[in-house]
Amino acid sequence: MEPFPPPSEEEEEEEEDWLCPQPAGGAAPPAPEHGKSASAGSAAGRVVVHIDLDCFYAQVEMIRNPKLRDKPLGVQQKYIVVTCNYEARKRGVKKMMSVKDAKEKCPQLVLVNGEDLTPYRETSYKVTELLGEFCPLVERLGFDENFVDITEIVEKRLNQLQQSGWSRVGVAGHVYNHQAVNLHDATHVRLVIGSQIAEELRGAIYTRLGLTGCAGVASNKFLSKLVCGTFKPNQQTLLLPESCQDLIRSLDHIQKVPGIGYKTTQRLEMLGVRNVCDLQAFPSAVLEKELGVSAAQRIQKLSYGEDDSPVTPSGPPQSFSDEDSFKKCSSEVEVKEKIEELLPNLLARIHRDGRQPHTVRLTIRQFSTDKWFSRESRQCALPPHLSQKFGKESSNIISPLVDLLMKLFRKMIDVDVPFHLTLLSVCFSNLKDLPSSKKGSIGFYLKHMSPPSGSGKRVREVENVSQGEGS
DNA sequence: TGGGGTTAT
C-alpha cells in the first residue's frame, strides 16, 4: 500500500523502522489499567490530532469540476479571492487578496464564485462525520479544521502491540525539529502510534472524500494545531514534548498564537509584550489586571504550550445563519428585499436539520469610514406558533418572519433618518429537538455510527490499514 | 477583506 494521495511532492522523509521489544517487565509502556482505560484528559497524557484540509474551498471546487485541477484557481466572494489552490499560490496569489491584485499577479487565474457556502458546508460535515467513525471526540473549528482526541485508540493499539510481543513501530510523517524518537519513553511511543493513526485518518479522508490535508499530532489541542502547519500541503508532523519550547518560540509574533487575537495583541503590545518569550516572562499579576484573571492565566499557559481544554464534540450546529454584504442599502424596502432573499435558503437548511429554532437575530453593519469592524444586532424569541411552523413547509412562514425581522430592524435603525448599511445577516439559534418522540437524542451524524458489527469492527479496520508486518 | 461559526461576559 502506498502512502496515499497522488500529490507526489511528498517524499515522506525519515520513515525509519524501529524494532521494539515490548514490556519485558521494565518501565516501558504504561500498564493497560483496568476496564475503562485512560479516558480523554486522564493523567496519562492525551494524544490529540489536528486536521487541517488544504485550501478547502478550492479543493471542493476542483472536485466539482475536475477540469479545474491543473489550473490556477481562486474562490471569489465579492471582490476578494478568499482562497486559492497551490497552482495559484505558486504564481503569487494569496488568501484574502483582492480580485484586482490576484489578476495582476496571475492573469490566467480562474475564478469561481464561492458566496454560496452550501457545497463547502456539506463537504465539511462529511469530513467531521468520517472522523466520527473512528472516535467520538471530534471538534470542528471552522469548516476545514477538526480536532480529534485519539487517546483511547492509541491505548487500544498499545495493548494489541503488547500482546503480539514484537512489533515494528515507526513514525508516520515528519517529526518536529527532526527530534529522535525514544521508544523506551512511553510518551514517545504513544505519540508515534498517534502519528500512525493520524495518517490513517488522512488516508480515509482522501480515499473516501478525495480531500487532502495536514495533520499535527501532539499532547494537546493547542500544540497539535500549532505543529500541524509545519509541513504544508498534504503532510503531517508529530511534536514530541522535548521540542515543545522550540515550537512555541518559533512564533515570531504573539498574534500567531491561536487564542490571542487582534484585541489582546493590541493590549499586550501596550505592555511591551511582543513575542512569546516576553509573554512567558511577563509578571502574572500585571497581566491579570490588564486582561482579567481568566484570560491572563489562559494565554500565559498557552505561551508555555500548556492547554488543558478538552476536545469537545461539536455535534450538530448551534445556529444557522445567512448573510450578504453589499456596497449600499439605504431604504426600508431594500432591507426587506434583502431579508426576503436570505430567508428561503436558511429555512430550507433548518428544515433539513429537523430541529426547531426558538430565537431569531438580525445583524447589520453600518457604513463607516473607520469602524468597518462593528456590527449591531437585535434578537428576540420566536413566538411559539412560528417556531412550530419550521417542521412543516406548506404554510407561509416567510411573511410573518419578515415582519418580525423588520421590527428588529427598526429597533436598531431610525428609518426616518438616513442610513447606509453594508451587511445584513439573519441567524436562527436556540435549536431544540422536536417534541416528536421520547429521548433527547443527539442524532445528526453520530447516529448511524454502530451498524451491528459495532465499534470493535470499525476500530479494527482502522488498525489494519498500515500495519507494517512484524517479523 | 467574506461568509460563516463558537464561547464568555
Add this chain to the structure above:
DNA sequence: ATAACCC
C-alpha cells in the same frame, strides 16, 4: 447584546 475568538 456585545465582544472576543476561530476559520
